[in-house]
Every structure is written in structure tokens, then in C-alpha cells.
Amino acid sequence: MGQVLQILLTAFFIGFIFFGQKLQMRMFLMEIDRGLKRLDFIRIQARDLTLKTVKEQGKPTADITPQINTLMEQFIIAPVDMDPSGIVRKFDHLLDVHDVKFKDDVRAIAPGASEPTLNNLGNLVEASWALNTIYRIVRHFYLLGRRTSSFFIILQLQALMPMVMQEAEAYMGAARAFAEGQPIGDGIGALVASRLMKDKVQRKVEKDVIVAETTMEDRRVIALKAEGPGGNVGKPGDAIRSIIEENQGKVSMVVMIDAALKFEGENSGDISEGIGAAIGGIGTERFKIEEEATKQRIPVYAVIVKESILEAITPMKKEILDAGEKVIERIKRLIIERTKPGDTVIVAGIGNTIGIGQ
Template identity: 35%
Template sequence: MPLGILSAGGNNLLTQIYQIMMILSFLIFPALIIFGPKLMVWQVDRKMKDALLDLESYKDATEAMFLEKLTSEPKPGLKDKMHSLKNFQMSAPTQLDPAGMVQKLEHVLDTSEAKFDRFVRNHADTEDEEELADLTMAFKGVMGTNQIYKVMNHFRQLIKKTQNFQMVGLVNMMMPIYKEIAEAQKDATRAFINQAPTGDGIGPLVAAKLIESEEEPEEIAEDVISSEETIDGNTVHVVKSRGPGARLGKYGDAVETLAEENDLEAVITVDAAGKFEGEETGSVYEGVGVMMGGSGVEKTKIEEAATDHNVPLEGVVIKQAPPEASKPMKKEIYEAYHEAVDKVNEIVGEYDGEVAVVGVGNTCGVGNTRSDVAGVHNRLRKFWKEYEEQEEEDVSYQGMMGVMPGGDSAQMEELKKNILWNMPR
């Protein structure tokens, strides 16, 4: 067959294929416009359904752990009261008149703490103050996992009803964040029930390691103790939450009292801090300012006291991912106390005079003195074994919360008020 005929036949075939593809594209393009968003909504709905199953399991497991520890013989009304508090709502003070905002917020937070405490005391089998403190903190995990489940279910129902595919990208980003927070709160509840220190307890642990005095530390503010120690010839006022129950306490009032009664040369806060992906868990660094998270009330009060008395604010941070702060303390975090104590001593040595060292964080499972925390690692060994059996390194998605689209939406703000400010860590 002549070459020209083959060439002509090939061109005709290519032309026909091209024409068929053009026709198909004209048919497929409108179909994608019509059915594409519906397909995306369907895919996200399937993913959200699976995520809700996980969130529901976290919620149920957290509630079961709490109830088992709370009482063996439930009193009448427990189920109804718990259902009401699980759906707890907190209305933050108005910012229309910012004067006294810190005091207003503190009052609202104190009221919520008192409400949880009354519930636990009214229904718990135990009267031990340390166990009651642990149970009160554990209930926040019950509340948190329930609230997260409700928020995620809200988004699922909203997408299904409105078929709004623009929300698909936002929800895709939110799902791993919410699952991470819920799982961390479940693990935090488990830690409180077992009186095991969480990652956030590294600050109080460092403080306890500095308290060697044989005298019982003095309570100088609500749920906060202080002990006068001597380090390198300097008088050091070591401050931490009263343990070993799960407490935080009024650090701001404690520092204000110390600043008024003593000639402080510096205030050193020691706390857990969020790490970047790529940073090693348990890394210890120095800083300036008040190393403290939370609602900002205690941090503001410390800053005001330091400013009024012209006291420098130093800091030591132990880096960890946000979920690690809520979960039982990892071995890398526990062992970091050695370096953190050395770093605190080094900073103390830079001053000639009295210094306050504040171990910031939840003091669950962390006693008040060096001798009290000598066996802390024994309560953590079973958790360390579990961590070793995990095949993959934890990846934290919470760093996306501040930069993701909709990070300041009404739903996110509601989550922050009702969960993150009261989040057990």
C-alpha cells in the first residue's frame, strides 16, 4: 500500500478521535457543573460520618470512664444533671466596655469551676480532696468530647441540608483538628482518673523538684503553694499548684503576693509550650515574658504585678505538641525536667537577690515536694509502653486552627469558649 494512503488514513483517524473527544468534553463539562458539587458533598458526608463514629466512641468512652470512677451507686438525678452539664454553655463577658474585662472573665470562669465542683461533690463516692479535684478535671473531658461531637454533627447536618459545597474545604480541614482534640481529651480524662501526670504537668514537676525544704509549703493563693528555697545563695520562692490532685490555681494572685511582700529580682515561669513540626518533644528553651496559656486571666495578672513592681519576666519552656500536653506525660517530656531544672538554676544565678519560680500547669499526679514526686515515673511506665508500641509518630493538626479559613468563625469561637478555655490538660 502506498505511503501516502497510509498517511491520509492516519490523519482521518486522528481527526475522528479528536472530534469524539470534543463531543465528550461538551457533554461531560455540563455534567460536572451539575453533579460535581453533589459528588463532593457526598464524599465529605461519607468522611464526616466516619469521623462522627470516632468522635462518638471518644465521647462514650470518656463518659464511661468518668462514671465508673465517680460512683458505684448513682444517685437519683445524676443522669439528667450530667446530660445538662455535658451541654454546658459559657457566655463570655461583653467587650463593649473593655474596662475590667479580666476581672469579668475571671468571675465567669470561677463560676463555671464552682459549678463543676458542686456536681462532682454531690455525686462522688469519695470525699478525698485530691480525688475530687481529679474527678472535677476529668468531667471537663466528658464535656469537651460531647461538645466536639455536637459541633461536627452540626456541620454535617448543615452541609446535607444546604448542599453548600463551599463549606467542603473548610470541613475537610476541621475534621482532623476536632478528632485530635477529642482524642486528647479522652486521654486526659484517663490520666486524671489514674492520677497520672499529663504533658502539661511538666511545669509543676520542675517546681516540685526544686522544693527540698522539710517544711510543708505554704498556700499563698487559691490552690497555689509556695516554698522558700536557697539556690546558689539566692532566696528562691518556688510556686506551683497544690497537688497531687488535678488543679491549676490562682498564679496571678500568688505572684502579686510575693511581689508585694518581697523584693523580687525576677519572676521565672516554667511551662509546656507548643512545638513546631520537626522540633523534638522535650526540647527545653529560654524566653522572656509569662510562659502560660489558657484564658489569659492569670497571665495578665502576673504581667500587671511584674510591671507595677518593675520585675523582669523570664521563662523556660518544654516543647511538645498540643495533644501531648493533654495526654499522659511522655518519657521525653518527663526526662526533660533535668535540663529544665538546670536552666532555671542558671537563670537564678544571673540575679543577685530574691527570685520567684512558677511551675505552670496542671498538677495532676505531681506532689508538692521533691520527695513527693520521686515515684512519678512509675505511674507513667504503662503509658510509655503504649507509646512505644505506636508505629507512627503523632502528627498534630491543631497548628492549622489559627490559620485555616473560618478559624475565627462563630462555631470556632464557641468551641474555644466552651472547650479550650476549660480543656483538661
């Protein structure tokens, strides 16, 4: 009996050496396949929501399915960076061209939409585009790994799938928020700026950015945010540079408020202070702010509200909303500590201003 058991164990061990990796890869492929089917369901759900919302709010006169399919496949080719000189200007130009074309494309399928609604629909299309792109990338590596029987491609994809699915679910939540015009977690900076500029005289500067002046602790405060309530982020870099140039050496400090990705274990809505330009994106707007602040020797401070990626692009939670007043208190403290009465301070509320007016 003992000899038989030993033979079986030896056979199992030898079989595992030869076939263990293949068995493991088959299990990984099954797991990825389930995730891929879920991704396909989510992207179709987002696409259907986009079609439904555009038809309801945009009042198109013809079938918009072909145009939506075209928008789902759009892309941007990054400029050559072999010579990095002027790369930011090139990126900025590309983004401007993309924004204009994309907005025109959305306007073409939603001729009956108002400007704020048009911005919301644009955000909705972008969320659907992101889900479609995630699905295509995952499918590509899944099929490539299966066709080539590459254990390492499959292993890496399987390890990344939980985070990919989390991001996909977040984009689906964002699509629902954009369809309904609800404020999202990323808009906390815009919300704070909106509270500062409430009932003040407002003016538009640069692209889709609203500015208003107020006072805080005997300091002149210039608050700015993207123009709402449509889904919009504006160009705060251009706006801050323009305001600094307008005031010719009178700006003593720039304070930027934005949402920031929290670490696991941290509480949503917690606030942190730091130094530097708190703004996401590809980096062109941050470059403009840093360049102008450095040229004028203006300190830039950041106040961030911690959120998960899911909370940042889905409807704003109460704990994030409640953080707004705490952020204003932090701004007041910074102003008292770092400036003198009579100084001019720029307070920039960064983030998507969907559902948040002026």
C-alpha cells in the same frame, strides 16, 4: 471512533461542569460522616468512663446519669466587652463562680471522694464535656451544610476534620489519664517546682497554690505550684502577686516554667527560653502577673518545654519527664546571669498538677 471519543469527552466535561461540585460535596459529606461517627463513639466512650470512674471513686448513693448529662451541657456566657475597662476582673469573677459551682456539682455526684480525687474527677468531667462539645459543633455544621447544600461550609469542615479528630483523640487520652490520676505532659512546670520544694517547709497561698522557699546559687528562691496530687491548676497569678507584695520590692526576677505547643518537626522535650508570663488559659492570670511585674519593674522570664497537644493532656512521656532536670539547669543559669547573690527569685511551675505532689 475518534469522533465518538471526542463526543464522550465533551459530554464528560459538560457533565463535570454541572455535577462535579455536587459529586465532590457528596464525597466530602461521606468523609465527614465517618469522622462524626468516630467522634460520637469517642464521646460516648468518655462519658461511660466518667460514669464508671465516678461510681467507683465517688461512691454515689443514687443514679448519677442525669447529673452527668447536665454537666455535659454547662456553659459560660462571656461578659460584655463593648467597654473593655474591667473586662479581666469580670472574667475572673465568672471563672471563680464557675469553679465553685462546678466543684460543688462534682462533689454532689461523688460524695465519697477525697479532695484530690474530687479534683481528678472534675478534670475527667471537663474532658468529657469538651468531647461532647466538639461533637455537637461538628454535627451542627455537618447538618447545616447538608441541609443548605452549602459547598463552602462542607469544604471548610472537611478541611478541619483531621485536626478536630486529633484533638478529640487527645481529649480521650486525657480522660483516661484523669481517671487513673496519672501525671500529664502539661504538668512539667509543676513537676519542676515540686523538685525545687522537696523537703522544704511549705505553705498555702491564695487559691490552691503551694509555696516553699529554697536556695539556689546563693539566691533565695520562692517556688510555687498548684496544690497536688489532685488535678489542679490553682491561681498562680494571684499567688505571684501576693508573694511580690509580701516581699515589698525585694523580688529581683520571676521565672515561669510551663509546657508549650511545639511546631511540627520539633522534638518533644526540647527547651526554649523567652521573656514574659508563660501561662495559658483565658488570660486573667497572665494579666495579673504582667500588671504586678510592670508595676514593680520586675523582669519575667519563661522556660518552656515543647510538646504536642496530644502529649500535653495525655500521660507524661519519658522525654518530657527527662526535660525536668534540664529545665532546672536553665533556671540556675538564668539566676546566675540575671541576678546577684542574696536576691530573691520567684520560680513558678505552671500547669495541671495531677499525679504530682509537693
